[in-house]
Amino acid sequence: xxxxxxxxxxxxxxxxxxxxxxxxxxxxxxxxxxxxxxxxxxxxxxxxxxxxxxxxxxxxxxxxxxxxxxxxxxxxxxxxxxxxxxxxxxxxxxxxxxxxxxxxxxxxxxxxxxxxxxxxxxxxxxxxxxxxxxxxxxxxxxxxxxxxxxxxxxxxxxxxxxxxxxxxxxxxxxxxxxxxxxxxxxxxxxxxxxxxxxxx
Amino acid sequence: xxxxxxxxxxxxxxxxxxxxxxxxxxxxxxxxxxxxxxxxxxxxxxxxxxxxxxxxxxxxxxxxxxxxxxxxxxxxxxxxxxxxxxxxxxxxxxxxxxxxxxxxxxxxxxxxxxxxxxxxxxxxxxxxxxxxxxxxxxxxxxxxxxxxxxxxxxxxxxxxxxxxxxx
Numbered sequence: 230x231x232x233x234x235x236x237x238x239x240x241x242x243x244x245x246x247x248x249x250x251x252x253x254x255x256x257x258x259x260x261x262x263x264x265x266x267x268x269x270x271x272x273x274x275x276x277x278x279x280x281x282x283x284x285x286x287x288x289x290x291x292x293x294x295x296x297x298x299x300x301x302x303x304x305x306x307x308x309x310x311x312x313x314x315x316x317x318x319x320x321x322x323x324x325x326x327x328x329x330x331x332x333x334x335x336x337x338x339x340x341x342x343x344x345x346x347x348x349x350x351x352x353x354x355x356x357x358x359x360x361x362x363x364x365x366x367x368x369x370x371x372x373x374x375x376x377x378x379x380x381x382x383x384x385x386x387x388x389x390x391x392x393x394x395x396x397x398x399x400x401x402x403x404x405x406x407x408x409x410x411x412x413x414x415x416x417x418x419x420x421x422x423x424x425x426x427x428x429x
Numbered sequence: 430x431x432x433x434x435x436x437x438x439x440x441x442x443x444x445x446x447x448x449x450x451x452x453x454x455x456x457x458x459x460x461x462x463x464x465x466x467x468x469x470x471x472x473x474x475x476x477x478x479x480x481x482x483x484x485x486x487x488x489x490x491x492x493x494x495x496x497x498x499x500x501x502x503x504x505x506x507x508x509x510x511x512x513x514x515x516x517x518x519x520x521x522x523x524x525x526x527x528x529x530x531x532x533x534x535x536x537x538x539x540x541x542x543x544x545x546x547x548x549x550x551x552x553x554x555x556x557x558x559x560x561x562x563x564x565x566x567x568x569x570x571x572x573x574x575x576x577x578x579x580x581x582x583x584x585x586x587x588x589x590x591x592x593x594x595x596x
Contacts, residue, residue, distance in 0.1 A: 254510070254514075255510050258509060258510040258513055259505075259509075259510065262505070262506065262509045262510075263503050263504075263505055266503045266506075267501060267503045270500050270501075270503065271500070274500065280506075280509075283509075284509075284512060284513045284516050285516075287513045288513060288516060288517050291517065358492065359492075359495075359496065362489075362492045362493045362495070362496045363496045365493055366493045366496050366497060369493075385497060386497070386500070386501055413458045413459065414458075416458060417457055417458040417490070420458075420486075420489065420490055420493060421486060424486055424489045
């Protein structure tokens with residue numbers, strides 16, 4: 230019997246994970262890895278970093294599945310870990326950037342992001358505009374407060390409903406509405422500032 | 430979005446549609462996203478026909494949102510589970526890594542402290558007062574050493590030997 234057949238429901242999958250069954254692990258990864266990578270990309274804007282963090286998310290899931298009480302759904306729990314891991318990575322990379330700035334080492338993090346987007350375009354002018362947009366998007370999103378950014382990323386990148394976001398963030402639906410509204414307002418302000426700077 | 434933002438754009442374009450901009454300044458992002466109601470979308474489009482700056486900024490937002498859409502396109506990776514498994518089975522090198530990271534800092538601190546001590550000692554050896562301290566100690570020893578000084582009685586006897594009763 231394949232893992233897919235044995236683990237048709239979430240509770241069965243959870244049982245398999247707690248029992249340490251490799252098929253259950255594989256099934257979980259296959260089911261959620263795209264969602265986790267996409268969520269991490271929303272925070273990190275780098276495919277390679279997002280994949281690294283997504284791997285750590287699943288390692289964390291496997292290591293702490295025994296402590297999972299089942300208060301929230303499995304997907305909610307996984308999203309929560311993905312958000313925390315991504316925010317922690319951003320904090321540590323912020324410190325790294327500061328350190329490399331102080332020591333004078335060249336930080337090619339932004340170049341990597343720009344190149345990722347630029348490489349998809351064949352026209353140099355188009356690719357330049359696109360990498361510029363990628364840089365602006367990253368800076369604008371990173372300047373948002375963590376809660377606004379989380380609500381926005383889960384809504385825009387993962388298309389989660391307000392209820393699902395509320396579960397992940399452990400806040401009320403009203404708070405999620407307010408966070409998303411304010412995040413859009415702030416993003417428009419930040420984008421306008423960048424736009425205004427470029428026009429000068 | 431503050432009221433001054435859209436007013437400013439429109440004034441740059443010499444368009445004084447202040448009321449319309451007050452409405453627009455909230456909804457440009459949602460308009461670019463395509464989440465506005467039909468009625469609001471029509472109102473925004475009508476304004477964008479007149480306002481070059483707002484229409485240019487809306488195009489900028491659309492460009493940024495297009496990047497976001499491109500980032501969302503994540504394809505399934507058939508080797509992802511294998512990578513996770515390999516990473517999980519790999520022995521953790523975290524403590525060793527942190528020591529390795531600390532090593533350059535520790536070496537730098539040692540060099541700094543050693544440099545300061547060496548500087549102080551070299552300064553003592555070759556400074557302008559080098560050797561003076563020894564001389565001073567010698568003279569001071571003489572000055573405070575009562576036994577080493579000539580007693581006043583001997584001095585008087587040496588000055589006036591004729592008054593020496595001991596002879």
